[in-house]
Amino acid sequence: xxxxxxxxxxxxxxxxxxxxxxxxxxxxxxxxxxxxxxxxxxxxxxxxxxxxxxxxxxxxxxxxxxxxxxxxxxxxxxxxxxxxxxxxxxxxxxxxxxxxxxxxxxxxxxxxxxxxx
Numbered sequence: 875x876x877x878x879x880x881x882x883x884x885x886x887x888x889x890x891x892x893x894x895x896x897x898x899x900x901x902x903x904x905x906x907x908x909x910x911x912x913x914x915x916x917x918x919x920x921x922x923x924x925x926x927x928x929x930x931x932x933x934x935x936x937x938x939x940x941x942x943x944x945x946x947x948x949x950x951x952x953x954x955x956x957x958x959x960x961x962x963x964x965x966x967x968x969x970x971x972x973x974x975x976x977x978x979x980x981x982x983x984x985x986x987x988x989x990x991x
Contacts, residue, residue: 912949912951916946916947916949919946920943920946923939923942923943923946924939926939927939
């Protein structure tokens with residue numbers, strides 16, 4: 875009976891250790907995924923910047939592209955849920971509504987232009 879109790883204690887210690895290791899690995903994978911998404915976004919924006927420069931677009935002067943590249947390299951990402959807390963769901967719904975209704979976006983932009991003038 876004491877051998878069984880000792881064996882069960884060791885088993886419990888082993889299971890809790892493995893559980894903690896899995897939690898640590900999950901956090902590491904989550905952090906790596908977050909960093910990968912950030913780097914992918916920066917790479918995409920750098921590609922857009924380079925295409926603007928190579929296509930000789932009028933609004934993409936070399937100075938502008940260098941400045942934009944430097945700003946992209948200095949980008950600091952903040953998790954939305956940390957800034958928006960309980961407003962995150964409402965803000966997400968708002969963005970989805972804007973994305974699904976381009977006429978509304980156009981109306982808002984036109985109204986903004988009229989207010990400026």
